[in-house]
Amino acid sequence: MYSSTIEKLVKLFSKFPTVGPRTASRFVFYLANSPQQKIDELMLAIDNLKNKIKICPQCFKSFEPFDPSASFRAGAAQGRENVCSICSDNSRDKSKICIVEKEVDLETIENTHRYKGLYFILGGVLGALEKNKPELEERLENLINQIEKEKPAEIILALNPTQEGKKTTLFIKRKLAPTSISLTELAIGLPLGGELEYADEDTIVSALNNRK
Helix, strand or coil: CCCHHHHHHHHHHHCCCCCCHHHHHHHHHHHHCCCHHHHHHHHHHHHHHHHHCEECCCCCCEECCCCCCCHHHHHHHCCCCCCCCCCCCCCCEEEEEEEECCHHHHHHHHCCCCCCEEEEECCCCCCCCHHHHHHHHHHHHHHHHHHHHHCCCEEEECCCCCHHHHHHHHHHHHHHHHHCCEEEECCCCCCCCCCHHHCCHHHHHHHHHCCC
16 A cells, blocks of 8 residues: 555556556656656756746647747747747748647657648547537637638648547538638548557658648
8 A cells, every 4th residue: 555645646647648557656666766856857847847838829839939038049039939930930831731639740740841831739539538529619719710810722630540530520621611721631541540649750741642
C-alpha cells in the first residue's frame, strides 16, 4: 500500500494519455529517487509551460511568443507575437488549410517538409468524446471565420482514419458545405483505424500527394 503522497501522484500521472497505474508508479519512484535539482528543473519547466506557452488564435497550435525586449529579435517579433510561427510565415501557402485532430499530427506532417500550407487543430473527435461536441463546434466556428477571412482554395481533412475520425470528417463536411470550398481527404496509404502520429514519412507524403 503506497503512502497518500505517492498514491496521489500515481493517480495524477495515470490521467496522462496512454499512462496506466504501473507506468505512473514508475514515474513517481523515479522522481522520489532523483536529486532535488532535477525536481526543481522539472517544476520550473512545468511552470514555464503554463506561463510562457500560448495557444495560437488562428490554428490553435501551442507556441512561445517572441521576446520583443531582445533587440536582435525585435524586428522579427513585430506582428508575430500573437500567432505561431506557421501562421505568421508569409512564405506559407495560405490557399490551403490542413485540419488535424491534435498538435502531434501537425508536427508529423511538418516533419515531411512537403506541405507548405496552413493548419487548423481541431482538438478532438466525435464519437467516444461526444461530450466535447460543443467545444468542437466552437472550434469549427473559429475555422469558418478564418476561412471567410483568408478565403482558401482548399481544405484538407487530415483526421485519423478511425471510426471517430471518419464521423468527425463527415461532421466537418456538413458544416463547411455552404462555403463551396474544395474539401479533400488524405488518400490511401494510411491504414484503416491507424493513427497519423505513427505513420512513416513516405506514407504521409503519399497520402498528402494523392488526397481526393
